[in-house]
Amino acid sequence: MALSGSGLFTPAQSITNEELVASFNEFVRRHNAAHAQAIETGTMQPLSPSSTEFVMKASGIGNRYVLDKAGILDPDIMCPRLPERGNDQISILAEMAVAAARDALKAADRKPDDIDGVLVAASNMQRAYPAMAIEVQEALGIEGFAFDMNVACSSATFGLQAAADMVAAGNARAILVCNPEVCSGHLNFRDRDSHFIFGDVATAFVVERADKTDGANAWEIISTKLKTKFSNNIRNNFGFLNRTAPEGIGKPDKLFVQEGRKVFKEVVPMVAEMLVAHLAENGVAASDLKRLWLHQANINMNDLIARKVLGRDPMPGEAPNILAEYANTSSAGSVIAFHKYSEDLKAGDTGLLCSFGAGYSAGSVILKKLH
Numbered sequence: 001m002a003l004s005g006s007g008l009f010t011p012a013q014s015i016t017n018e019e020l021v022a023s024f025n026e027f028v029r030r031h032n033a034a035h036a037q038a039i040e041t042g043t044m045q046p047l048s049p050s051s052t053e054f055v056m057k058a059s060g061i062g063n064r065y066v067l068d069k070a071g072i073l074d075p076d077i078m079c080p081r082l083p084e085r086g087n088d089q090i091s092i093l094a095e096m097a098v099a100a101a102r103d104a105l106k107a108a109d110r111k112p113d114d115i116d117g118v119l120v121a122a123s124n125m126q127r128a129y130p131a132m133a134i135e136v137q138e139a140l141g142i143e144g145f146a147f148d149m150n151v152a153c154s155s156a157t158f159g160l161q162a163a164a165d166m167v168a169a170g171n172a173r174a175i176l177v178c179n180p181e182v183c184s185g186h187l188n189f190r191d192r193d194s195h196f197i198f199g200d201v202a203t204a205f206v207v208e209r210a211d212k213t214d215g216a217n218a219w220e221i222i223s224t225k226l227k228t229k230f231s232n233n234i235r236n237n238f239g240f241l242n243r244t245a246p247e248g249i250g251k252p253d254k255l256f257v258q259e260g261r262k263v264f265k266e267v268v269p270m271v272a273e274m275l276v277a278h279l280a281e282n283g284v285a286a287s288d289l290k291r292l293w294l295h296q297a298n299i300n301m302n303d304l305i306a307r308k309v310l311g312r313d314p315m316p317g318e319a320p321n322i323l324a325e326y327a328n329t330s331s332a333g334s335v336i337a338f339h340k341y342s343e344d345l346k347a348g349d350t351g352l353l354c355s356f357g358a359g360y361s362a363g364s365v366i367l368k369k370l371h
Contacts, residue, residue, distance in 0.1 A: 001164040001167055001168055001207060001208070001209060001210055001220070001221040002207070002208060002209065002210040002213045002215075002218050002219060002220050002221060002370060003160065003205050003206070003207055003218070003219045003221060003365075003367065004107075004108040004109075004110070004174075004205075004206045004207070004208050004213040004214070004215035004218040004219075005104045005105065005106070005107030005108025005109070005110070005205065005206045005215040005217065005218070006103075006104050006107060006203065006204065006205040006206075006217075006335060006338060006339040006342075007099075007100040007101060007102065007103025007104030007105070007106070007107060007203065007204040007205070007339070008100055008103060008201070008202070008203055008204075008335075008336060008339050008340075009096050009097075009099035009100040009103070009180075009201065009202040009203075010065050010201055010326075011065040011066055011067050011200050011201070013065065013066050013067065013068070013069040014063055014064065014065045014066065014069070015063065015064055015066055015069055015072060015073065016062070016063050017052040017055050017056065017061070017062055017063070017196065018052055019073060020055075020064075020072075020073070020195065020196055021049075021050050021051060021052050021055065021196075023072070023073040023074070023075055023078070023189075024049070024050050024189070024190075024192070024195055025049040025050060026075045027075040027078060027190060028047045028048070028049045028050075028192075029049075030075060031047050032046045032047055047192070048192060049192075050192050050195070050196075055196045058196075058298075058300075059196060059197065059298050059299060059300075059323065059327075059328075060298065060299025060300070060302075060321065060323045060324060061196055061197070061299075061323050061324065061327045061328070062323075062324040062325070063199075063324065063325050063326070063327065064184075064196075064198065064199030064200075064326065064327035065199050065200055065201060065326060065327075066080060066184045066199060066200050067080055067082060067092070067182060067184065067200050068080035068081050068082055068184070072184060072189055078189040078190055079184075079185075079189065080182075080184045080185060082182075082185070090135065090139055091126050091127070091132065091135060092126065092182065093120070093122070093125070093126045093132050093180040093182065093202075094120075094126075094132050094135040094136050094139060094180070096180040096182075096200075096201075096202035097120055097132065097136045097178035097179075097180040097202050097204065098136055098139045098140060099202065100178060100179075100180070100202040100203050100204035101118075101136060101140060101176055101178050101204040102140075103204065104176065104204040104205050104206050105140075105176070105206065107206075107215055107216070107217060108174075108206040108208070108213070108214070108215040108218070109214040109215055109216075110174060110206055110208075110214075110215075112140045112141045112142045113142075113143075114173065114174055114208075115140075115142045115144070115172075115173075115174050115175065115176050115206070116142075116143070116144035116145070116171075116172035116173050116174060116175065117144050117145050117146060117163070117166065117171070117172040117174075117175040117176070118133045118134075118136050118137040118140075118142055118144075118145075118146035118175070118176045118177075118178070119133055119146070119147060119148075119149060119159045119162065119163060119175060119176070119177045119178070120132040120133035120136060120146075120147075120148045120149070120178045120179075120180065121148075121149045121150070121151070121155035121156055121158060121159030121162075121177055121178070121179055121331060122148075122150065122155050122178075122179050122180055122181055122330070122331050122332075123150065123152050123153060123155060123181060123183070123186075123330040123331055123357075123358075124150075124181070124182065124183075124185065124186055124236075125148055125150060128240065131146060131147055131148040132148055132180070133146035133147050133148050133178070134146045134147075136176075136178055140176075142176070144172065145172075149162065151228075151331075151359065151361050151363075152234070152330070152331070152357045152358035152359055152361055153295055153297065153330045153331055153333070153355055153356060153357020153358060153361070154226075154295075154331065154355040154356060154357055154359065154361035154362055154363045155179060155330075155331035155355075156177065156179045156203065156205075156331040156332065156334060156335050156355055156363075157224070157226070157334070157353065157354070157355045157363025157364070157365055158226055158361070158363050159177040159179070160177060160205070160207060160221070160224065160353075160363070160365055161224040161226060161363065161365070163175035163177050163207040164207050164221050164224060167207055167208060167209060173208060173209070173212070174206055174207065174208035174209075174212075175206070175207050175208070176204060176205075176206055177204065177205055177206075177207060178202065178203070178204040179202060179203045179204065179330075179331045179332045179335060180202040180332075181200060181201055181202065181329050181330045181331060181332050182200050183197075183198030183199060183200055183256075183328070183329060183330050184198060184199070184200050186198075186236055186238065186255050186256050187255065187256055188252060188255040188256060188257075191252070193260060194256065194257075194258065194260075196327070197256075197327060197328045198256070198327055198328050198329070198330070199326050199327035199328065199329050200329070201326060201329040201332050201336065202332065203331075203332040203335035203336055203339065205335060207221070210370065213370065215371075216343075216371060217342060217343045217369075217371075218369075218370045218371055219342070219351070219367040219368060219369050219370060220367065220368045220369075220370050221365060221366075221367060222282060222284075222350075222366040222367065222368050223278065223281070223282045223365075223366045224363070224364065224365050224366075225274065225277075225278040225281075225363070225364045225365075226361075226362070226363050226364075227270070227274050227361070227362045227363075228359045228360065228361045228362075229270065229359070229360045230359070230360075231266065231358075231359065231360045233258060233259040233262045233263050233266065233360075234256075234257075234258040234259075234263060234357065234358035234359075234360075235253065235257055235258070235358070236253075236254070236255065236256050236257070236358075237253045237254055238254040238255070242254060264298070264300070264301060266360070267301065267356055267357075267360060267362075268301055268304050268305055268308075269308075270356075270360060270362065271305055271354065271356045271362050272304075272305050272308035272309060274362055274364060275305070275308075275309050275352065275354060275364050276308070276309060278364045278366065279309075279352070279366070282366055284350060284366060286309060286310050286311055288350050289309075289310070289350055289351060289352055290318075290345055290349040290350060290351055291317075291318060291319070291320070291341065291342065291345060291349075291351040291352070292306050292309065292310075292314070292318065292319040292351065292352050292354070293319075293320070293334050293335075293337040293338040293341070293342070293351060293352070293353045293354070294306065294319060294334060294337065294354050294355075295333050295334045295354060295355040295356050295357065296321065296322055296323050296326065296327075296328055296329065296333030296334065296336065296337060297328050297333070297356070297357065298323075298328070299321055299323055302319060302321060302323075303319075305354075306318070306319040309352070317341070320337050320340070320341040321337070322336050322337050322340065330357070331355065331357075333355070334353055334354060334355045335353075338351075338353055342369075345369050346369065347369050347370060347371055348368065348369060349368070349369045350366065350367065350368050350369075351366075351367045351368075351369075352364065352365070352366055352367070353365040353367060
């Protein structure tokens with residue numbers, strides 16, 4: 001099996017740390033002023049301002065692309081404003097996925113007629129049904145089947161294994177996997193510890209038989225490995241049952257929440273051990289790896305995982321990081337890193353694609369360049 005081409009859609013609007021922090025600090029100023037008496041009497045704790053230095057040190061993030069900048073930066077709103085579209089219009093997630101998919105199809109030298117299945121694998125689905133994948137399938141004119149799947153930040157690697165397995169079983173000649181992520185829609189921009197984390201983006205890639213691929217940047221899928229372990233440390237309680245418990249509507253837990261320190265402490269060893277074991281199972285030495293395309297969650301996590309896998313500090317460009325430009329883009333992050341930093345490698349070079357996140361979940365894919 002092979003990953004024969006990848007694609008990327010990047011929104012036109014972006015927000016720098018300076019802009020985001022200025023908006024957050026104005027919200028803090030207004031909040032503390034409105035509750036000055038309660039703060040003075042000690043019945044309420046004041047909110048603390050943020051800083052660009054804090055954001056960069058905590059995450060390595062310097063910028064993020066978003067679908068709506070104005071709503072996010074408005075201290076009265078602090079949320080993207082994305083008007084509903086009519087049922088006869090393409091939905092936002094499908095539109096993003098289609099843009100990335102066209103890019104991936106071109107890279108793989110494939111037409112819609114060559115694809116038999118579409119997977120939309122992402123952290124947050126626009127609606128329960130009909131599936132975004134079927135909408136993407138319709139927009140591209142693809143025959144066959146389509147469905148959505150959600151494994152949070154690991155959705156892309158889980159989708160890759162599912163696609164590879166279906167192609168290997170003869171259920172499809174080729175499958176298109178799309179990862180549209182409007183992370184700004186579930187981010188609490190009033191939370192100092194997380195308001196800077198996410199950005200919006202969409203990625204896509206084509207999976208097909210290695211002996212059938214024509215893509216100039218095609219990679220053989222040597223092996224895949226998936227792992228999950230239940231944890232509440234990254235959670236989002238938004239869902240269709242919220243209306244049945246109106247007392248909880250609009251509460252912070254209906255957006256992204258995490259226990260960052262616990263996540264760091266628990267996920268890093270889990271992922272590092274999984275990657276080391278996966279390489280050993282396939283007889284791949286760390287010294288054989290030319291590149292690591294890791295999930296783009298946090299620069300400190302990425303650097304530590306790369307160090308544990310390689311047994312040394314990664315050399316510049318060996319574990320490329322796109323956080324400074326894109327921020328955390330959930331399932332799309334490792335695919336962005338692959339898309340931007342894979343074409344320079346040579347035929348026969350080996351790389352490791354990895355994602356990890358809520359669940360906990362983690363996916364590992366060993367790739368070898370074909371051409």
